[in-house]
Amino acid sequence: MNTNTTEHIEVVAVSKSPPTQSWSILTFLKSNMLLVVFAALVIIGATTSEYFLTPLNMANLLRSMVVPGILALGMTFVLLVARIDLSVAALMIFAPIVGVAIMDVTGDIFGFRVLVRGNSYAGSAVALIAIALITGPVIGFITGIGVVYGRITSFIMTLAMMQALRGLNYVLTNGHAYYLQVPGFTWIGKLQIFGVPFSFVIFTAICVLAMLVLRYTIVGRRLMAIGGDEKAALLAGINVKFWVIFTFVISGFCAGLAGILFTSRLQSVDAPLALGFELTAIAFAVVGGVSLSGGRGSPYRTFLGALVISTMLNVFNMWGLNTWYQNIATGGIVILVVMIDRFTRERQRNTLQSAV
């Protein structure tokens, strides 16, 4: 052991010299690896199924990624500050239900009927959308307050919110579905622009908007700082509490929006819908390369993650693979990606500590 002491030290010294190019190449490959995977999936899909490249399937593919994709986009904000939001799927169903419920109550007050033929909604589409879009951020705000001022770990707080909202969904609908066949509302779900679903256009647009905000504004800098090192951010005079609540409000807004797009397509809303969508959303973000430990990731990454997983699931569908196996595959991929993320983070932290 003593004989090779000096060699050993040299090896250590070499590996410690920090600014190497290899890391940036790795990051480059990692972010582009998803594009390679996506291309491979498209090729596999096209060669194994004659229906894969049909306009109908393409539209379906794009549409399938919109709802969990928008949830994932909101999730990205929360993940960037090293928190998590498990309440998004429940909230996404809650928002339109609240819309119907509030319209029903106002209808009673002003003497017009909102619910006809049992559970069919016949009120204003605009009002329903507006209420849903307000409900999302309001609930997000409450969650944020709980996390920041109630000092409840975001995991527990949002898990509890999820459970409570699911319960409320049953209370407000009385366990029955509401049918939302208002023309102005269902139109959103049907509209296509040059064969591209309108909802996908919205998803892409808010992805770009979120990317611009996170990359080019002080908002993005603050969230990145909080996720990178919360104490450093605090000592730099950043209002950490405010910005953490802000991310939950954004996540809530995204959930409200996703709820509108989801229910306008289904033309109904029902309490047990969208079970487990929060996990799909997390999978999109994480597979895209958003770190669960904060400070790393972007809406672009989330978009790529959504694209890859949705395409993979679509190809499985083409093969007629049961959703059971699809779930297993998604779960496995998330575990793999998070593990890789953890190990790379750990290595970096080790070098950081040893240097101090």
Next chain:
Amino acid sequence: MGLVSTKTDESEKNRTAEGNLGEGLGVHHISKHYPGVLALDEVSFNVQRGEVHALVGQNGAGKSTLMAVLSGSQQADKGDILLDDIPIEISDPSSARRHGIAIVHQEFALCPNMSVAQNIFVGNEPHNALGVVDFGRMRTEAARLLDQVQVELDPGVQVERLGVSEWQVIEICKALSGNPQFIIMDEPTAALNDHRVKDLLDVIRRLRDVGHGIVYISHKLSEVLEIADRITVMRDGKIDKTFINKGVSESDLVNAMIGGTFEKQYHHNEQKKIGQVALELSGVNDPPRFSDINLQLHSGEILGLTGILGAGCQDLVRTLFGINPVVSGEIRLGGEVIQLKNPQDAVLRGIGYIPADRKHEGLVLSLSTYDNVGMSIIDRLSNLGLFGYARQRALTGDLIEKLSIKVSNPKAPVKNLSGGNQQKVSVAKWLARGCKVLLFEEPTRGIDVEAKAQIWRLINALTEEGVAVMVVSSELPELMQACDRILVMRRGRIVDQFARNDFDEAEISMRAAADI
């Protein structure tokens, strides 16, 4: 100070030494309590523009608390903060910054995921009315700041790819980015090597010369004497003395820091027999934490290990307990070469570790005294797979009695015990295991004088039974009374060894802090 001085000289000197309270940044009769400790006791202190005012003192003297109050991360219980003789309110770090006060923290507070420029302007980014960050200006401003401190560094590079000395520079640029009038630097050179220290001192001089007022905290007295215009010594939460840096020597400072003689209150048995070598290290390396460590620890011996922060004492002890791997070198326990891959290995070999962070690493606060003491012997307490509560109580009860741990109810959580008793519980844990080598890290931190004496008596009693004890401590007076030998570490190496008869506080402090 000069021996020959006229009366006017003297009075002028005194006036400047105390500083003109009307100018610059000052605190006036500031006090700050922590539970059980008076961290700041009626402290008045000021720094003027265009001067470097150094603040020195031993650990726990109150320097860091004073700086925390000035920079807004702590609030004083009473007293005023004055900026040009006007009382100001500093309620949080950002209000300190608004008043032109910036701090360079001892610990790095950087976001590894962001670039140099982004870190410099974190929370303070140049932006337009829409909140769009002006990255071009941020980059040029960062480059200008780096240029101002004359350091060549690409503002676009990610912080996690840089080294410690760059981090320090980034921290300073971060402080400068708010264009502060006053900069507080807490041990800015702690992590730097000699060459970098020289560069950093040049940077500080330049900042002073353009009119910044700088408070400079350091353990390294040679640096302080090199850079400071005034030097204030703190001791036990009070200002002891303020020197004009003219003809002051390191020993003047050390004497003021120690503050006269220390009462002899910690028991040491001079007749005790020191036995065989229990633990021997030869050429143990873990660069950059420490390197080339050779030492022998005998059974029945109390070996003190001291050094300033970052000297590697803690790292060495943690390695001996298997927390960090040994990169190279040989560790022998009772003559036999051993491998320590993890704490489990160390425990199985009979090595016990009493960490400085008692509340998190030394104890499980929510568990009872029985459970905490019995934690090291869970494997020995099982009967056919069932946990032997009766045996646990019998074994740990004996130890509670033997160490005279004062617990009203040994089934109650240890979080309600006093610091001294908690420390005894974390020692008892290893005695239950029958450990022959005990590694103590800052065993008396945060406990009162009475309990300190008890802990040292306990350590002494253990050595009489043949246990080999190694103590890392920054409380030099305590080490000097209790230890048989003291090793001094500096920059990851053992630089000196003092036998009990040669103990000299000034000498040891100087060796630990010397910057040669």
